[in-house]
Amino acid sequence: MSSAPSDPPPEHAAELKWGKTETTAEMAELQARPRYQQLGLDKIGFFVVSLFLFIFALSLMKQGAGTLAPLIQDLFRIDNAVNALGFGWIFAYLIMSGSPVAAAALTFLDAGILDKYSTFCMITGSRLGASFIVLFIGFIYVMRGRNRVNSLGMGLLSLVVTGTTYLAALGVGILLLINGSLDQVQLNSVAFLGSFMDLIFTPLVEFLLRILPEWLLFFIGFGMILVSFSLFDKAVPQMSLKESQVGNLGQFVYRPWVMFGLGATITLISMSVSVSLAILVPLGQRGFVRRENVIPYIMGANVTTFIDTLLAAVLVNNHTGFTIVLAQMVSITIVSLVVLLFGYEKYQRVTLDFIQKVLSSQLGLVVFMALILVVPLLLLLY
Amino acid sequence: MAENLVEKPFELLIAVKSMIQDDIALRQGALIAKAVQARTTLLKVISHQSQIAKAEQELAQAEELLAPLPVNRLIRVGIPPKEIIQESKRGSYDLMVVGESPLNLFMEAFLTHTVERVIRGMACPVLVARPLSRPLHRILLCEGGQSTSLLPTVTGPLAPLMRCAEKVMVLHVMSQITARPGIQGWELRATAEELIDQQTPEGTRLIYVLEVLHPLNLDLDVKVRHGLVVEEILAEAQTGDYDLIIVGHSMLRGLQRFLVDDPVHKLIIHGEHPILVI
Numbered sequence: 001m002s003s004a005p006s007d008p009p010p011e012h013a014a015e016l017k018w019g020k021t022e023t024t025a026e027m028a029e030l031q032a033r034p035r036y037q038q039l040g041l042d043k044i045g046f047f048v049v050s051l052f053l054f055i056f057a058l059s060l061m062k063q064g065a066g067t068l069a070p071l072i073q074d075l076f077r078i079d080n081a082v083n084a085l086g087f088g089w090i091f092a093y094l095i096m097s098g099s100p101v102a103a104a105a106l107t108f109l110d111a112g113i114l115d116k117y118s119t120f121c122m123i124t125g126s127r128l129g130a131s132f133i134v135l136f137i138g139f140i141y142v143m144r145g146r147n148r149v150n151s152l153g154m155g156l157l158s159l160v161v162t163g164t165t166y167l168a169a170l171g172v173g174i175l176l177l178i179n180g181s182l183d184q185v186q187l188n189s190v191a192f193l194g195s196f197m198d199l200i201f202t203p204l205v206e207f208l209l210r211i212l213p214e215w216l217l218f219f220i221g222f223g224m225i226l227v228s229f230s231l232f233d234k235a236v237p238q239m240s241l242k243e244s245q246v247g248n249l250g251q252f253v254y255r256p257w258v259m260f261g262l263g264a265t266i267t268l269i270s271m272s273v274s275v276s277l278a279i280l281v282p283l284g285q286r287g288f289v290r291r292e293n294v295i296p297y298i299m300g301a302n303v304t305t306f307i308d309t310l311l312a313a314v315l316v317n318n319h320t321g322f323t324i325v326l327a328q329m330v331s332i333t334i335v336s337l338v339v340l341l342f343g344y345e346k347y348q349r350v351t352l353d354f355i356q357k358v359l360s361s362q363l364g365l366v367v368f369m370a371l372i373l374v375v376p377l378l379l380l381l382y
Numbered sequence: 383m384a385e386n387l388v389e390k391p392f393e394l395l396i397a398v399k400s401m402i403q404d405d406i407a408l409r410q411g412a413l414i415a416k417a418v419q420a421r422t423t424l425l426k427v428i429s430h431q432s433q434i435a436k437a438e439q440e441l442a443q444a445e446e447l448l449a450p451l452p453v454n455r456l457i458r459v460g461i462p463p464k465e466i467i468q469e470s471k472r473g474s475y476d477l478m479v480v481g482e483s484p485l486n487l488f489m490e491a492f493l494t495h496t497v498e499r500v501i502r503g504m505a506c507p508v509l510v511a512r513p514l515s516r517p518l519h520r521i522l523l524c525e526g527g528q529s530t531s532l533l534p535t536v537t538g539p540l541a542p543l544m545r546c547a548e549k550v551m552v553l554h555v556m557s558q559i560t561a562r563p564g565i566q567g568w569e570l571r572a573t574a575e576e577l578i579d580q581q582t583p584e585g586t587r588l589i590y591v592l593e594v595l596h597p598l599n600l601d602l603d604v605k606v607r608h609g610l611v612v613e614e615i616l617a618e619a620q621t622g623d624y625d626l627i628i629v630g631h632s633m634l635r636g637l638q639r640f641l642v643d644d645p646v647h648k649l650i651i652h653g654e655h656p657i658l659v660i
Contacts, residue, residue, distance in 0.1 A: 138563035153559045153567075252632075253557075253611065253643040280561040287565035288558030292610055292643070352610070 046235035053228035054308075058103060058315045059201040060208065060221030065107035067215040072113050076380070081121040081174075084114060086379025088122035092129025093376070096136070099271075100225040101126035102309040106321040107218070120173055120324050123309065124166055125376065127302070131162035132372065133274055139369070152365070154294070156355050158277060159372070161298045164351070165335050173331035182323050182330065197315060229272070236270050256296040256340045263300030271308045273301045295348055299336040303329060392542050394420040395478040395506070397427070397466050398444055405444070407481035410511035410656060412447045414479065417517065418542040423454040425469055427462040434459075463496045467503035475506045476539040477658075482510050482650065498647055501631060501659050507535055509626075509658045510650055518656075519548045522624040524615055525591050526554065529630020533594045535660045536628065544598055551622060552591055552604045554584055555614045574606040612648040619655045628658045 072078045078087050084105075091101045105122040108114040114122065135155030142152060176182055208217060254262075267276040280289045280297070306329045313321040339347050358364045396411035408424075415422045424444050426437045434457055441455040458465040470478050480497050501508050521544070525532065536544055544550065554574070560567045569582055577585035588604050595602055607614040619627050631646050649657055 134563075141563040152563070154562055157559070252638075252641075253645065254641055255643045258641045278562055287561050288567065288570070289561045291557050291559045294559065348610070349613070 043235045046231045050228045050231035050235055053224050053231065054311075055197060055315055056201055056204060057221040057224035057228060058107070058312055059197065059205050060217045060224065061104060061107040062110055062221075062316055063205050063209065064214050064216065064218030064221065065104075065113065066111040067213075068108070068218055069111065069113045072108060078114070078118065078122075080382065081117045082382040083380050084118035085121035085125040085170075086376040086382065088125025089129045089376035090125075090380060092126045093132055093373075095226065096133050097226065097229065098126040098130025098305075099229060099308050099312075100222055101129065102306075102325075103225055103312040104218075104222065106309070106313050106316050106318065106325075109321050109324070110316050110318045116177055116320050116324055117174060119321070120177060120327065121170070123324065123328055124170055124173075125379075127166055127305070128163060129376070130273065130305075131159045134158045134277055152359060153355065154277065154280075156358060156368075157294060157351070158273070158298055160351055160355060161295055162302055164347075165299060165302060165332060165339065169328070169331040169335045172334055173327045176327045176331060177324065182326050185326060186319055186322060197317075232271060233275060236275065253290055253292045256344050259293045259296040260300035260336065260340060263297035263302075264304045265300075267301040268304040268307055271305070273298075273305050276301045291352065292348070295351065296340060296344075299340070303333050303336065306332075392418045392420040392477070392539075393473065393475045394418075394422045395425060395470060395473065395475040396422060396444075397425050397462070397478065397480045397500075398441065399426075399462070399481055405481060406511045406513050406515060407479045408444050408447060409515040410481075410509070411479040413515060413517050414477070414509070414543065415448055415451050417546045419451065420476075421452050421454075422448055423456060423469075423473065423475070424448075425456045425458065425466065427458045427460060427465040429459070431459055463499035463503070466500050467505070470500075471505040477507050477509060477543065478504070479509045479511055482512055495647075495650065497650060501646065504631075504659070507540060507658060507660045509656060512654060512656050514654070515656075516625050518543065518546060518626045520622065520624045521547045521550045521626045521628060522615070522619055522622060522655075523550055523552050523595075523628045524555070524630070525552055525587070526611075526630065527587050529632055529660065532628070532630035532660045533591065537594060537598060540658075540660075541598060544600060547626075548601060550595070550600045550602050551618075551624070552588065552595070552602065553615065553618055554588060554604075554606045555611045556584060556606060556608050557611045557614075570608055572606065574604045577606060578604075612645050612652065615645075615649060616653055619653065624655060626656050626658055627653065628660065631659045 076083075076087060078084050088101050088105060091104070092098045095101065102123045105114065105119045105126065108122070109116065109119040135152065135158070138152040138155035205217070208220070212220070263276060266279055267273055270276050270279070277298070280294070306325055310322070310325045310329070313325045358368045394411060394415050396407055396415075398405055398408050411422065414420065424441050426441055428434065428437050437457045438455070441457070445453045445455065456469065458469065466478070466480065478500075480500055482497055497508075497510055501510075523536065556570060558570060560570070569577065569580075569584070572580075572582075574585075574588055578588055579585070584606065588606075592602060592604060605618070607618060609617075615627065615629075618624075627649065629646055629649065632642070646657070646659055
């Protein structure tokens with residue numbers, strides 16, 4: 001019912017990062033690289049440095065978070081779950097990333113600035129804000145004159161799927177926290193990790209504390225987290241999918257649970273929903289993917305995107321923080337599975353029809369963009 | 383492709399199931415048999431030997447509907463989908479007609495439709511008949527490129543059936559969206575003519591399909607729709623008032639059967655038109 005795509009015409013080649021056929025010249029170039037690059041030692045190096053910076057950043061943020069209580073509670077007046085949701089949402093918009101905001105939420109919990117429900121909502125807000133990024137990039141292309149429908153389709157889809165599932169998961173997650181069913185689930189190695197971190201990072205934190213104001217440590221740590229994620233992106237191997245079985249993904253309509261698993265797995269490795277969505281480009285060769293495949297893929301990505309936040313919760317060494325992130329993952333998994341098992345076709349149709357309506361007119365798009373900016377602001381003012 | 387158009391008698395197998403006056407496969411099969419002057423085999427599968435006499439009576443009544451065409455009558459004892467598949471393999475049939483058995487929503491989720499079991503094991507094209515039987519004048523041929531047997535079958539053994547059609551629409555559905563911003567996706571809004579003009583992969587495929595079907599001397603047209611595959615096929619079938627939808631069935635093996643979704647299943651569940659699966 002739809003044909004297999006082939007290589008893109010020449011004028012599109014510059015648009016695509018992947019999808020080239022490896023030639024003899026390229027193989028020669030690969031072999032001419034330094035040995036350490038051929039062995040992938042550079043990527044291992046990026047990963048190690050990224051991990052070091054991530055842990056160090058969390059230590060700094062944890063140390064400095066307590067001093068930000070006046071800023072959070074008095075200036076921003078974050079004192080309930082609703083405005084915490086708006087705060088996380090806007091914060092993620094501003095820095096164009098969700099994971100650092102989620103990590104910040106955990107340090108605020110640890111410092112006693114936020115309670116567990118507010119922390120849960122702030123993390124949810126961070127994911128809603130993070131899904132805006134793909135849409136924002138599409139919007140830039142629209143401003144540059146690209147066709148509206150094509151530039152925004154994937155971004156809008158990502159935002160709508162994320163928004164609908166996370167908002168449904170909000171209720172489920174809050175219930176899980178209230179009844180305490182996940183409280184007993186903890187990692188036994190937390191104590192060991194805590195000791196290890198104390199040994200390595202506490203001296204570094206104490207050194208910085210002697211020369212810098214405590215509140216500044218939070219922001220230095222925050223900046224360091226952004227750098228660590230950027231380094232981690234360099235550490236993720238570039239997948240050459242053209243030669244593999246997975247390169248045929250564009251031909252078939254895979255079962256929703258298969259795409260759910262694929263989205264979850266790829267995001268688990270890349271630790272970024274933006275990266276795992278970008279990987280769909282080589283899977284679709286010409287830059288297209290089957291719309292039947294995308295929604296469950298995004299749902300799967302939205303589950304394992306919390307892995308780095310879960311790690312942050314372990315490193316912050318706060319049991320409640322771990323439970324909160326676990327509640328996030330469990331609740332979004334429950335909501336996604338319910339949709340996939342019992343109402344997927346209807347959900348798919350409604351979502352795609354909604355996106356088509358939004359994109360069919362300039363007014364629709366403006367109203368939608370206004371809503372996703374105004375709603376978090378209103379929540380923040382609650 | 384003229385060499386594929388053989389003039390042997392059209393061999394039709396009709397799996398008769400229920401009361402003769404209500405049997406949808408029989409009614410649709412009779413219309414086809416008369417249109418192509420087929421040699422028809424009526425197959426009735428019963429669960430116990432004690433039902434043979436009743437089955438013979440029913441088949442005798444069924445044969446009257448097909449008069450004066452030649453008819454064979456077969457009665458098998460066993461499990462219907464298994465016996466139907468075995469018979470389709472034994473005889474060299476050009477087409478098999480089975481009737482849809484509607485399942486309620488609960489059963490749909492847990493039981494494999496008899497018709498789908500037949501399709502999975504099919505040795506010849508299967509036409510799934512619907513309650514509303516009618517002559518096959520307007521045909522919707524869904525071409526996606528994955529089934530390698532669709533075109534050779536349509537121009538070969540099923541050519542007599544195709545020639546009965548007054549109009550054949552070749553439909554291609556593009557269900558893609560752009561994977562990321564910045565990808566030029568004019569093709570995702572293009573018509574068939576535009577895709578053919580620009581010689582995109584889809585356009586090239588459509589030209590090939592038209593060339594293959596040309597020797598049948600049909601009133602051919604081609605269309606591209608954009609959206610979810612199953613929805614667009616059903617929408618086109620509805621708006622175009624077609625009498626038959628022809629789809630290819632990818633014979634998935636092993637792990638692929640678990641990984642890949644089956645649009646034919648959804649067309650059978652949600653559609654109202656007869657479907658010919660090749």
